[in-house]
Amino acid sequence: MNLAEKIKWKIEEAELYRNQGLINEALDIYRAVDAMIRKNSRIKNRETLLAKISARIDLLNRNWENLKAPSQAPEISDQARDLIREMFSFDDPHVKGSSSLGGAVSLAEFGQYDQARKELESLFDYDHLRMEAARNILQYGIRHLSSKELTLVYQQWQSDERFSADEIKRLGEILEQVLENAGRKANAGAPAAPEPASDGSEDRDEEVDDEDILDISTIGLPLPTGSRAGEKVELDINFQNGRQINLVLSKGQKEIVNSLETGGRIAGVIFYSPVAIFSGTVYVAAKKEIGSGPKQGDYTVDLKILHIESG
Amino acid sequence: MATVNLKNREIECKIVYYGPGRCGKTTNLDYIHRTFKKQVRGEMISIDTDGDRTLFFDFLPIGLGQIKGCDIKVQLYTVPGQVQYRSTRQLVLKGVDGIIFVADSLKVRREKNMESLKDLHENLKKAGLNILRIPLVMQYNKRDLEKTEMPLMSVEQMERDLNRQLRVPSFPASAVTGQGVGATLTQTLKKTLKYLHKEFQWAQE
Ligand SMILES: Nc1nc2c(ncn2[C@@H]2O[C@H](COP(=O)(O)OP(=O)(O)O)[C@@H](O)[C@H]2O)c(=O)[nH]1
Ligand SMILES: [Mg+2]
Numbered sequence: 001m002n003l004a005e006k007i008k009w010k011i012e013e014a015e016l017y018r019n020q021g022l023i024n025e026a027l028d029i030y031r032a033v034d035a036m037i038r039k040n041s042r043i044k045n046r047e048t049l050l051a052k053i054s055a056r057i058d059l060l061n062r063n064w065e066n067l068k069a070p071s072q073a074p075e076i077s078d079q080a081r082d083l084i085r086e087m088f089s090f091d092d093p094h095v096k097g098s099s100s101l102g103g104a105v106s107l108a109e110f111g112q113y114d115q116a117r118k119e120l121e122s123l124f125d126y127d128h129l130r131m132e133a134a135r136n137i138l139q140y141g142i143r144h145l146s147s148k149e150l151t152l153v154y155q156q157w158q159s160d161e162r163f164s165a166d167e168i169k170r171l172g173e174i175l176e177q178v179l180e181n182a183g184r185k186a187n188a189g190a191p192a193a194p195e196p197a198s199d200g201s202e203d204r205d206e207e208v209d210d211e212d213i214l215d216i217s218t219i220g221l222p223l224p225t226g227s228r229a230g231e232k233v234e235l236d237i238n239f240q241n242g243r244q245i246n247l248v249l250s251k252g253q254k255e256i257v258n259s260l261e262t263g264g265r266i267a268g269v270i271f272y273s274p275v276a277i278f279s280g281t282v283y284v285a286a287k288k289e290i291g292s293g294p295k296q297g298d299y300t301v302d303l304k305i306l307h308i309e310s311g
Numbered sequence: 312m313a314t315v316n317l318k319n320r321e322i323e324c325k326i327v328y329y330g331p332g333r334c335g336k337t338t339n340l341d342y343i344h345r346t347f348k349k350q351v352r353g354e355m356i357s358i359d360t361d362g363d364r365t366l367f368f369d370f371l372p373i374g375l376g377q378i379k380g381c382d383i384k385v386q387l388y389t390v391p392g393q394v395q396y397r398s399t400r401q402l403v404l405k406g407v408d409g410i411i412f413v414a415d416s417l418k419v420r421r422e423k424n425m426e427s428l429k430d431l432h433e434n435l436k437k438a439g440l441n442i443l444r445i446p447l448v449m450q451y452n453k454r455d456l457e458k459t460e461m462p463l464m465s466v467e468q469m470e471r472d473l474n475r476q477l478r479v480p481s482f483p484a485s486a487v488t489g490q491g492v493g494a495t496l497t498q499t500l501k502k503t504l505k506y507l508h509k510e511f512q513w514a515q516e
Contacts, residue, residue, distance in 0.1 A: 009460065016461055017419065021333045025419045083356065083370070109402055110367055214476070215429065278476075 003040060007033055007049070018060065023067065027060045084110055101129050101136075108140035116140065124162050131167060138175050142182045151175065216240055219247075219282075219303075220270035226259040232270075243305040244285070250298050257299045260284045265306065280308035313408045315511045322513060323384040324503055325406055326496075329431050330413035331423035332392030335452040338486035339413060340369050340389055343496065346489060350374055352384065367391060368403050378504065380515035385500065392427065401434050409446035409503030411495055413486075414473055416453045418462040421472065428473055442477070446502035449474055449481035450495045455488050 001009070014029035034053050037043055085103035101123060108116035117140075120133040134157065141150045154175045157163050163171070222232045233256055238248045249257055260266075267281045285302040313324035328336040337357070344355040352372040368388050375383040390400040412431065414424040432442045451469045464472075466483050474481055480498050484491025508514045 013461060016456075016459075017417075020417075022417075022419065025417075080356065106402060109398060215425070273476075 003036075003043065007036065007043075010036075011053075014056075018056075023060050023064045027057065027064070030057050030060065081107065081112060081115065084112075101132055104133070105136050105140075108136060113140055113144040124160070130162065131170070134163075134167075134171055135174055138171070138178050142178050147179050147182070150179070214271075214273035214278075216245060216271045216273050218272040219245070220272070221256075221266060221282075222268050223256060223259040224264060224266050225261065226255060228255060228259065238300070245282075245303045245305065247301045247303065248290075248295060248298055249301060253299070257287060257301065260287060260301060262287055271305075271308075278308055281306045313406075313507055313511075315507065315513055317511070317513060320381045320513075321384070322381050322504075322507065322511075323386065324408040324507060325386045325388065326409045326411065326499055326503065327404060327407045328387070328389040328411045328413055329400075329404075329427065330392055330452075331415060331420060331427040332394075334392060334413045334415040334420070334424070334427075335486040336389035336392065336413050337369050339411075339450075339452075339484075339492055339495075340371050340387060342486055342489050342492050343373070343387065344371055347373065347493070350376075367399060375500065378514075381513050383504070387496075394426075394430075397430070397434070400430070401437060404434055404438055407438075407440070407445070408507065409448075409499045411448050411450055411499050412473070413450045413452050414469055416451050416456065416463045416469065416483075418464050421464060424469070425472060446499060446506045447477065447479045448495055448499040448502065449477075449479055450484045450491065451481060452484050452486055454483040454490065455485035 010029055010033045014026045014033070017023075017026035017029065030053055034050065034057065037046060037050055037053070040046075043049065084106050100119065104116045104119035104123070107113075107119065117137050120137050123129040123133040137153065138150065141153060145153070154171060157171065158168055216237050218234055218236050220232050220234050223229055235247050235249070235256075238246045240246070262284050264284050265281055266284070268279060269282050270277060270279050282303040283306050285304045287299060287301040290296055290298050290300055313322055315322050328339055330336055340355060344351055350373045352374045355369065355371045357369045368390060371387040373385050373387060375385060377383075388403050390396075390403045410431070412428060414428075435442050435445065449469075451466055453463070454466075456463050466481075470481065480502075482491045482495045482498070484495055486492055504514075
C-alpha cells in the first residue's frame with residue numbers, strides 16, 4: 001500500500017468510528033494521520049489535506065467536550081415519569097409502602113429530584129420508611145442543591161416531630177458524610193455529579209500476551225511456612241500484567257510476607273477473577289519493603305503464575 | 312424477578328441488553344421493534360436520549376403469546392453503556408431474569424467489552440445474583456463489517472476474551488442488518504423460561 005492509499009484507508013476507518021459515535025477512537029486515528037502527513041513533504045495536496053484533517057479534529061474535540069459536559073437533569077414527560085416510577089418500584093411483601101420508596105428513589109436517580117423529594121417526604125409518616133426516605137433526600141440532594149440548601153433541609157427536620165432525637169442525630173451524621181464526600185470531590189477538581197466520561201481510549205493498554213490469564217482481582221494464598229502455615233489468606237491484587245501479579249501488603253501483614261520465600265513455589269492458590277474462580281501454582285519472584293513514598297514500610301511482593309489447573 | 316401469576320397463568324419477565332457504549336444495544340431493540348410487529352405490545356420508549364446516546368435506558372414490551380399454557384410477556388431493556396452511568400445500570404438490572412451481553416466486534420473496543428463484562432459481573436453480585444447462574448447469552452455484534460476492511464476481532468478471539476469461562480451460548484450478529492438479532496433473543500428467552508420453570512414450575516406438559 002502506498003502512502004496515499006494508506007491515508008485514504010485510515011480516514012475511512014476514522015470516519016467509521018466517528019459515525020458510530022466512537023469519538024476518541026476516531027480522534028486517535030486522525031491524529032496519527034495528521035502526524036503521518038506532516039512527516040512527508042512530498043504528498044500531493046498536502047496543505048489541503050492537513051486543513052481538512054485539522055477541521056475534523058476540531059469537530060471531534062467539540063463533540064467530545066459536549067459529551068463530557070455533565071448533562072442537566074433532563075425534563076421528562078409525566079408519562080415517562082410514571083413509567084419510571086412503575087417500572088422500578090419493587091414490592092417487598094414484608095415492607096408496606098416499600099414500592100413507593102423504590103419508585104421515588106428511581107425518580108431521583110433519573111434526575112427528577114424535586115418530584116422525588118416530594119414523594120419521599122410523604123413517606124415520613126411511616127416509621128419503617130422514614131429514615132430511608134430522608135437518607136435518600138440527602139444523598140440525591142447533593143447533586144441538585146447547594147450545601148447550604150441541603151443543610152437547611154436537614155434543619156427543618158430538626159423541628160419535625162416525626163423524627164426522634166436519635167434519628168436526627170443519625171441524619172446529621174449522614175449529612176456530614178454527604179457534604180464531606182462532595183467537598184472532597186470538589187477539591188480534587190472533579191465535577192460533583194457524573195464522573196468524567198471515559199468512554200474513549202485514553203486508557204488503552206498494551207495487549208497482554210498471556211491470553212489465558214484473566215483479570216484477577218483477589219488471590220487466596222495458602223501460607224507456606226511460619227506459625228500460620230497452611231492458613232489461607234485472601235489478598236487483593238495491586239496490579240497484574242498477564243502472568244505477573246503484584247501485591248502490596250501493609251506493615252501489619254509482615255507475618256504473611258515472612259512466610260513467603262523468594263524463589264519458592266506455592267500450589268493450591270485460588271485466583272478470583274471477575275467472571276470465574278480458578279486455581280493454580282505461583283512462584284514468588286521478589287519481595288521487598290517499600291522504602292519511600294506514602295506506602296513506606298509496607299511490602300511489595302511479585303508473584304508469577306506458573307500454571308493453572310484446568311476445569 | 313419475574314412476576315409469575317400461576318392463577319391467571321401469566322408470566323412477565325425482564326431481559327436486559329448489557330454491553331459497552333455504542334456496541335449496538337439500542338439498535339438491537341430498534342430492529343426487534345420494527346421486525347417483530349406481531350410480538351410488540353407497546354411503544355419503544357427511549358427515556359431521555361441525548362443525541363444518540365442512551366442516558367437512561369430503552370424499553371420495549373413484547374409478548375410471546377401462550378407457551379405451555381402460560382401467557383408470556385417480556386420487558387426488554389437496554390442499559391446506558393458509558394462508564395459513568397453505573398448506578399443507572401444497577402437500577403435497570405434490578406429484578407432482571409435474563410441478560411444479553413452485546414459485545415462490539417471492533418478491535419478498538421476490545422478492552423471496553425471486557426470492562427463492561429466485569430462491570431456486569433460486579434453489578435449482578437451487588438444485586439445478589441451470580442453471573443454463572445443467571446440466564447446469559449452473548450452477542451458478537453457488527454459482524455456485517457467483516458465485509459469491509461475495518462479492523463475486526465475474530466469470533467474465536469471474542470470467545471476467548473469473553474466466553475472462555477462463562478461458556479454461554481453466543482451469536483455473531485449485525486443489529487443493523489438484523490442478522491442474529493432474533494436468534495440471540497430467542498435463545499435468551501428459552502434459557503430464561505427454563506430457569507423460571509425450575510423456580511416456579513409454571514409450564515404445563
Ligand atoms: N456496522 C454496524 N454498526 C452498528 C451495528 N449495531 C450498531 N451499530 C452502530 O453503532 C452505533 C451505536 O449503536 P447503538 O445501538 O446506539 O449503541 P448502544 O450505545 O449500545 O445503544 C450506531 O451508529 C449504530 O448504527 C452493527 O451491527 N453493524
Ligand atoms: Mg443506546
